[in-house]
Amino acid sequence: MKPARLEEDLVLLFTAIASASSEDVLRRMGKAGYGDLRPSHGYVFQHLIPGPVKVRELAARLGITAQGASKAVTELEELGYVRRRVAEDDQRNRLVELTERGWAAVEAGRAARAAVNRRLRTLLGEEQAGALLAALQRIADRAGGMELLSSRRLRQPH
Template identity: 50%
Template sequence: MNSAREPIPAAEDVSLLCTAISAAMNRSIRETLTRAGFDDARDSHGYVFQHLLDGPVTIGELAARLGLTQQAISKSTIELERLGYVRRVADPDDQRVRNVELAERGWAVIDAGCAARAALNDQLRRRLGDSELAKLINGLQFLAAEVGALDDLESRNLVPPS
């Protein structure tokens, strides 16, 4: 007896649709960042940046928030510092502790990414209209909440895929 299910057509598979849409939108954002002079920015950098928006944090705090080792975060931080996106600074309360904070270039790439995402939303608004875009966003928010992703998104607690 064959217990294999009939595959869901790709165009009706919610998971595959979300993956394909995410990949296409991400590609568009990366192209915009490249044109803006941030061709060295990688997707993985955004996972670090989200935790620096509210101010400096230690390597240990970054590691804990991202579910990675301190060694992995140290390596990533060294790369980001070399690229000019972050800098390491002494903690004002304990000069022995080094914090990581966004550098001017880090803020600039974040601003460029926000502008690129806003442009995609504007493009969708022009194509769909305000009402249909609102329905789409509500549906996506419902889906994100159902799978437990909305809280992570709103709290800037997204973790890199393993």
């Protein structure tokens, strides 16, 4: 099968847009004082926003080993974004939760994404932006991505 031209390959274009947008968000996060965060940290944060979780539960949600989740938590803990505390119902369990700095980073990330969204809408114009959003929502819904997104079950690409 002949490969599609780059400008006609939807998967590569989605990847390029996602990568460029992620870099833009990270650049804005850096300017806001959160330059030590990486995209992989966002996948951890999404599971802590609803409330504290056990490391094993976090690992299951992320689709990684408990050791991998513990490593990510340790890194974020050292950076001041999360903390571990003893679970009230079981002293043997430790819960991971966002710190004040973690919550501030979440808000900075939301502001950065909003700014990138505004830039893209300006680039396209409202009519084209609306049409693109409708098409992307349709694709995401049919591919199962909207369910993953709305239930906070997006996983980092491997």
